[in-house]
Amino acid sequence: MASSALLLISLYLISFTNIIIISYVPHSAVQAISSCNGPCQTGDDCDGQLICINGQCNDDPNVGTHICGGSSSEDCQPVGTYNCNGESGSTYSCSPPVTSSTQAQLTNNDFSEGGDGGGESSCDNAYHENSELIVALSTGWYNGGSRCGRMIRISASNGRSVLAKVVDECDSMHGCDAEHAYQPPCKNNIVDGSDAVWSALGLDKNVGIVDVTWSMA
Numbered sequence: 001m002a003s004s005a006l007l008l009i010s011l012y013l014i015s016f017t018n019i020i021i022i023s024y025v026p027h028s029a030v031q032a033i034s035s036c037n038g039p040c041q042t043g044d045d046c047d048g049q050l051i052c053i054n055g056q057c058n059d060d061p062n063v064g065t066h067i068c069g070g071s072s073s074e075d076c077q078p079v080g081t082y083n084c085n086g087e088s089g090s091t092y093s094c095s096p097p098v099t100s101s102t103q104a105q106l107t108n109n110d111f112s113e114g115g116d117g118g119g120e121s122s123c124d125n126a127y128h129e130n131s132e133l134i135v136a137l138s139t140g141w142y143n144g145g146s147r148c149g150r151m152i153r154i155s156a157s158n159g160r161s162v163l164a165k166v167v168d169e170c171d172s173m174h175g176c177d178a179e180h181a182y183q184p185p186c187k188n189n190i191v192d193g194s195d196a197v198w199s200a201l202g203l204d205k206n207v208g209i210v211d212v213t214w215s216m217a
Contacts, residue, residue, distance in 0.1 A: 082176065
């Protein structure tokens with residue numbers, strides 16, 4: 001009996017020691033989770049919905065959150081001016097930050113060949129039927145084509161909303177030429193929607209410009 005008891009005590013001590021050894025991990029070996037602007041190598045190093053961009057944790061521009069703050073609307077300043085057919089204004093390379101309810105102005109665009117949209121859509125180098133639920137976004141929101149083919153949700157003040165696909169850029173830098181149907185550059189807060197988008201929102205396209213909100217779908 002004494003030998004058996006001694007054996008059990010020995011096994012218990014060995015197991016207890018192993019538990020302690022296995023449970024102990026040096027602090028230096030633990031990978032810290034970084035918050036906004038913290039260092040990272042992959043997205044797993046970042047907290048919550050943040051992603052790793054150029055070695056720093058930051059907002060994912062495709063999600064529509066604005067956890068890290070970033071720039072405000074006032075930080076988006078003009079980069080130049082234009083004078084087109086007697087109309088003058090500012091040109092922009094940026095747009096206000098994208099949030100879960102981004103304020104914008106909805107305009108109407110003819111995406112078909114020969115329409116007032118000018119050349120082919122930037123995303124796919126093709127013309128589109130105006131019966132499609134499609135939009136063009138101001139240069140900053142277009143973001144070099146990163147939102148091409150993505151769906152956005154547009155909401156009007158009448159309570160209606162619609163999903164539409166991004167197919168083109170509403171150029172906030174250039175205009176007044178054949179490529180842009182001799183139209184002036186877009187403002188930096190434009191969602192340029194097809195006839196179908198206006199109809200789905202229950203809006204009269206003859207109004208010209210309507211305040212809306214949008215977000216990534």
